[in-house]
Amino acid sequence: MIEIQDLHKSFGGLEVLKGISLKHAHGKVLVVIGPSGSGKTTLLRCFNLLEIPDRGTITVGETELDFTDSRKLPLGKVLELRRKTGMVFQSYNLFPHMTALGNVMEGQVTVQKRSREEARKLALELLEKVGLGDKADAYPHQLSGGQQQRVGIARAMATQPEVLLFDEPTSALDPELVGEVLKVIKQLAAEGMTMVIVTHEMKFAADVADTIILMDGGHILEQGTPEEVLKHPRSQRARQFLNRLNGEEE
Numbered sequence: 001m002i003e004i005q006d007l008h009k010s011f012g013g014l015e016v017l018k019g020i021s022l023k024h025a026h027g028k029v030l031v032v033i034g035p036s037g038s039g040k041t042t043l044l045r046c047f048n049l050l051e052i053p054d055r056g057t058i059t060v061g062e063t064e065l066d067f068t069d070s071r072k073l074p075l076g077k078v079l080e081l082r083r084k085t086g087m088v089f090q091s092y093n094l095f096p097h098m099t100a101l102g103n104v105m106e107g108q109v110t111v112q113k114r115s116r117e118e119a120r121k122l123a124l125e126l127l128e129k130v131g132l133g134d135k136a137d138a139y140p141h142q143l144s145g146g147q148q149q150r151v152g153i154a155r156a157m158a159t160q161p162e163v164l165l166f167d168e169p170t171s172a173l174d175p176e177l178v179g180e181v182l183k184v185i186k187q188l189a190a191e192g193m194t195m196v197i198v199t200h201e202m203k204f205a206a207d208v209a210d211t212i213i214l215m216d217g218g219h220i221l222e223q224g225t226p227e228e229v230l231k232h233p234r235s236q237r238a239r240q241f242l243n244r245l246n247g248e249e250e
Helices: 040-047 075-083 100-110 116-129 145-158 175-190 202-208 226-231 236-245
Strands: 002-011 014-024 029-033 055-060 063-066 085-088 163-167 195-198 211-216 219-224
Touching: 002 040, 014 040, 014 219, 029 040, 029 202, 040 055, 040 163, 040 195, 063 075, 075 085, 085 145, 100 116, 100 145, 116 145, 145 163, 145 175, 175 195, 175 202, 202 226, 211 226, 211 236, 219 226, 219 236
Parallel strands: 029 195, 029 211, 085 163, 163 195
Antiparallel strands: 002 014, 002 055, 055 063, 211 219
16 A cells, blocks of 8 residues: 655745645556646655655555654665665666666666576566567667667566556657557556556556546645546546647637
């Protein structure tokens, strides 16, 4: 179970998250949508403490962190939470001097202290899983954007996290490459991987999500099943946002 209670985050004088609370069950997919500047990515980055919240609590499984006084956060707890999450970034963030295999092995060896033999075995299995078994020795510049993102997914999975986090995983891709990445994510969803996905791909969101939250202005505006949020939004602001995405007149 993932649980967030009254999460706040500001940058300077700008409050980006204004008391976010939610629960998300193990083995389910939570998709976060909303207009630019709504706080989606900040929320995602707070999940694995790339951003430290100003106050509130985050619980992943048995690990709970209280940000009432973030200066006193126990380092062990921070590392414990980070180990439970794997992050897939918009811009891939692969090491350019390493092969696909090396990128997937690196975190296992340096952070988790696995043997190179063990790390290599798992990395090869994961590259095969994302359809890149034949690209293990390729460097990032030799791969398409879609292939690089799939390496990024394999790398995030290599630490065997409890939760996978995706920040707009297709936003940097050419349209014809989007499908290959979404196919991998759908496969993971079908296998019961717990995921939190920020995306602007509404059809994908409808297909893969168990729950969708629509954020606006640092708040959760709508929360429910894809049918409830995308087809029957309750607020005028949500209807306005979705109509614009669909190219409809307001």
